[in-house]
Amino acid sequence: MNGFDPAGALALGAVAAAVFDEAGTVVRWSQAAADLLGHPAGHVCGRPVGDLLADAPDEPHHCALAADGFPAAGRTRLRHRSGRAVDVAFRIVRLEGSSELLALAAPAADTTEREQGLSLLRALFAQARMGVTLRDTDLALVRTNITLETLGGPPGAADVEMREVADARNAEAAEAALRRVLETGTPLIGEAQDVRSPLLPGRHRTLSLAAFRLEDARGEPAGVVTLVTDISEQQRTRDHLDLLRDASTRIGGSLDVVRTAQDLVDVLVPALGDLAWVELADPVIEGDEPANVLGGAWLSWRRVAVASADGTWPSRLLQKGAAAPRQPDMPTLLAVQRGDVIVVDSETISGMFGEPHLVELLVPENARWLAVAPLFARGTMLGVVGISRNEQGQPFDEDEADLLKKIASRAALSVDNARRYTREHRAAVALQRRLLPRATTETPAAETVGVYRPAGGGAEISGDWFDVLSLPSLRAAFVVGDVIGHGLHATATMGRLRTAVQTLADLELDCDELLTHLDDLVQRLAGEAAPENRDTVGATCLYTLYDPVARRCTVASAGHPVPVVSPCDGTARPVDLSPGPPLGVGGMPFETATLDLAPGSVLALYTDGLIKGDDGDTDAGLRRLTDRLAAHCRPGRPLDEIGRALLAGLDDHPPRDDIALLLVRTRVVPAESVADWEFPADPASVSDARVATTRQLAAWGLDDIAFSTELIVSELVTNAVRYAGGPIGLRLIHEDVLVCEVSDPSNTQPRLRRAHTTDEGGRGLFLVAQLSTRWGSRYSRRGKTIWAEQAVGPGPDQLMFSSMIPM
Incomplete structure (x- = not known):
């Protein structure tokens, strides 16, 4: 058999044994031999061993010969008692001090397996x-x-x-x-x-x-x-690839500069070291571009993120949020500013800063190895990332330095994206806030507090707004809206819509009619937009009109969430109103709801960002808002405190959408501050109206403006008698101003014109305009009302004008 090793043919196991003399006669026979060939000892002993051979004596055998001519070891075939041949491997040894020979044999298949096993074992241990x-x-x-x-x-x-x-x-x-x-x-x-x-x-x-x-x-x-x-190298390669994949997944998920830096150090520790930190230039944190300077003397950096393998940042080191000290112009610092990753050992670390207090502040106490990589993006250095290993750690090798550079490069792009977003978001928020009115207003109709919270977590601002409009006759309009889309485009659209609402409100239109005109405007804006952007032009809007004399509030909604009202008695409820379609849809009417409000009631007008939770369930959000308003709304409690209570928790979890919240605490004009009369369309009514006005002003202690008010009443009642017919209503309202209203059943538009010197009339409205701080008219289903406001107390213009009127 090729490759057979006679010396290792047999291994320990069940081996057949026989002893024969020099003549080849079997003298002893083992039980194992009997089991192997089926011949008991009595059948074999005394017979020649050749009788057991299955092959002819002259056929070749795979064996090795001893010095005396006997085969020493090899393979042969023996005859089984049944007549079949049995392949065996054998070994023959001479017994010391005797002429007898010991033959050991085992099945050839078993010895082959043992030979292979021994060969394999020797190869493995080698x-x-x-x-x-x-x-x-x-x-x-x-x-x-x-x-x-x-x-x-x-x-x-x-x-x-x-x-x-x-x-x-x-x-x-x-x-x-x-x-x-x-x-x-x-x-x-x-x-x-x-x-x-x-x-x-x-x-x-x-x-x-x-x-x-x-x-x-x-x-x-x-x-x-x-x-x-x-498998250290293979595992190392896999770990590096896993770390790169982890870095690409975890870094850049936020558009917050500091959060992005924190994600970076969280990826590096403990994968690459025991401590890691990030320092950014101060302008980067604010969203601006840093100055490109070399050296440490002019650097203005701040440590914005830290991470430790044991979860504790050493107290002696520069803390998160602290400004980094000025550093000397070290070669290592200049190398980092050129874009290199530096790796230094403990001996170099101790002398690299030159000053002991810098070493204590910037270098971990037990650091043995330190690696620093720049955060370069678009050719600008934004900051650095550092990582240290303690005394038990291995030195950073070239592969790890290259890995750190790759991760830092990817992180720098994410930091720069966050910086750019911060700058644009800051500009958009500033524009948004500039377009919004004052947060707090005080009018005879109501006290208001407005709150605007821009979206956080990387979301752009979305054009939410609120407004408080002072209208004639002490009325007020409260507006909340939400523009479709995000960013500066939404902010610009919001500014246009807010201006439009103010203009339409000055026309003193009904709530539903105002929304209809606003809907037409949004449709025109959509028509002006590029074809691919037309579907993104739209808005929702809630318009609320409150009359403090009638104590009545009228509400209309264009796809906007309904307001919540609380009489400050521990209860609150949403206004029962069916919102119409959003602005820009067109072709659908808007419904109104009218409700009488008790003095001191609080209205909450808001955008959907306040009630839209992570699950998107606005109904549940509306219930939460209603419950909170009922719990926190109490008589006399400042509105800003109520607003903070309604927005509680948003600082911990920045909203994904903008929030505009307008809280309104209604006021009423006392009944004793209102006087009204009704006169027929008779010329004598002019004198009666003047007498009634003079008497009422004396009761209010307003004798100083009685003369100018009589003129206003005379002119307005005269025009009503002459051109409109009766009945004619006269109402005086005394608050921080004096309001004079004259109503008639005509819808004819009064027109101010300049009379010529030869004209006998045409000066009535001109006199009204000169004597009042502002005047105007509004229409209802039963006619119109002309109103004029005067400041309470004699102003210089009034005194001058009254001195020019002949008695």
């Missing part, structure tokens, strides 16, 4: 890059070829046990896994094992373990063989 251990059923080490040199240690070291170099917890886990292999017979494949030990200072190896159970001829466990392969 491997230099693979560790092999052989353990018995107690997991006691029988044989191993693992040395410290196998694990990257110094050459020439003695064999070691894995528990001597492996982490204690990993060693225990590995031993438990081997015991399971021994008990169950299920092999262990590819189990990773970390090796970090004082016997291997500065070394961290990763081993792959494979184990299988050994069994004896009866199938019983006989031990465990473990194969150990050093």
Whole structure:
């Protein structure tokens, strides 16, 4: 047989044995031999051994001859008692001090398997890059070829046990896994094992373990063989790829500069080091571009993010949020500013800053290795990221420095994107706030507080707004709206719509009619937009008109959430109103709801960002708002406190959508501050109206403006008698101003004109305009009302004008 090794033909096991003399006669026969060939000892002993051969004597045999001519070892075929041939491997040895020979034989198939096993075992133990251990059923080490040199240690070291170099917890886990292999017979494949030990200072190896159970001829466990392969480089490559993938996933998910920097250090620790920090230029934090300067003397940096493997940042180091001290123009700093990653050891660290207080503030106490990488984006240095390893850590190698540079480069782009967003968002928010009215207003109709919260978490502003409009006759309009879309485009649209609402409100239109005109405007704006943007032009709007004399509030909605009202008695409810379509849809009417409000009632007008939770359930959000308003709305409690209570929690979780909130506490004009009369369309009514007016002004203590008021009443009542017919209503309202209203059933528009010197009339409205601070007219279904307002107390213009009127 090719490649047969006669010396190793037989191995321990069930072996047949026979003894024969120099003549070849069998003198002794073992039971194993009887079992192998089926011949008992009595049939064989005394017969020539050649009778047992199945082959002819002259046929060649695979054997080796001894010096005396007897075969020493080899293979042959023996005849079984049944007549079949049995292939065996044999060995013949002379017994010392005797002429007899001992023959040992075993089935050839068994010896082949044993030969292969022995050959494999010798080959495994001869491997230099693979560790092999052989353990018995107690997991006691029988044989191993693992040395410290196998694990990257110094050459020439003695064999070691894995528990001597492996982490204690990993060693225990590995031993438990081997015991399971021994008990169950299920092999262990590819189990990773970390090796970090004082016997291997500065070394961290990763081993792959494979184990299988050994069994004896009866199938019983006989031990465990473990194969150990050093996969440190492969694992290192996988770890680096995983870290890059982790960095690309975790860094850049936020458009907040500081949050992005924190994501960076959280990725680096503990994957690459024990401590990490990020310092950014102050302008970057504000959204501006930093100055490109070299050296440390002019740097203005701030530490914005830190991370520690044990979760605790050392108190002696520069803390998060603190400004970094000025640093000398070190070569390492200049190298970083040129875009290089620097790696320094403990000896270099101690002398690189020159001043002890800088070392104490900027270098971790037990740092043995330090790596610093620049945060470069689009040719601008935004800051630096630093990472340190303590005394037990290995030095940063070239691959790790390159990995840090790649991660820092990706992070720098994310930081720059966040910086750009911060700048644009800041500009948009500033514009948005400039377009909004004052947050607090005080009028005879109501006290108001408005709050605007821009979206957070990377969301753009979306054009939410509120407005408070003072209307004639002490009335007020309260507006809240939300433009479709985000960014500066939405802000610009919001500004146009707010201006339009103010203009339409001055016309004193009914709520539903005002929204109809506003809907037409939005349709025109959509028509002016590019075709691909027309579907994104739209808005929702809530318009509320409040009359403090009638104590009545009228509400209309164009697709906007309904307001919530609380009489400040521990209850609150949404206004019963069916919102119409959003602005820009067109073709649909708007409904109005009218409600009488008790003095001191609080109205909450808002945009959907306030009630839209993470689940998008606005109904649940409206219930939460209603419950909060009922709980926090109390008589006399400042509106700003109520607003903070309604917005509680938003600082911890920035809203994904803009929020505009307008709180209104209604007021009423006392009945004794209102006087009204009705006159027929008769010229004599002019005198009666003047008398009634003079009497009422005297009762109010307003004699100083009685003369100008009589003129206003005379002119307005005269015009009504002459051109409109009756009945004619006259109402005076006394608050911080004096309002004079004259109503008639005509819808004819009064017109102010300049009379010529020869004209006998045409000066009535001109006199009204001169005597009042403002005047105007509004229409209803039963006619019109002309109103004029005067400041309470004699102003210089009134006194001058009254002195020019002949008595």
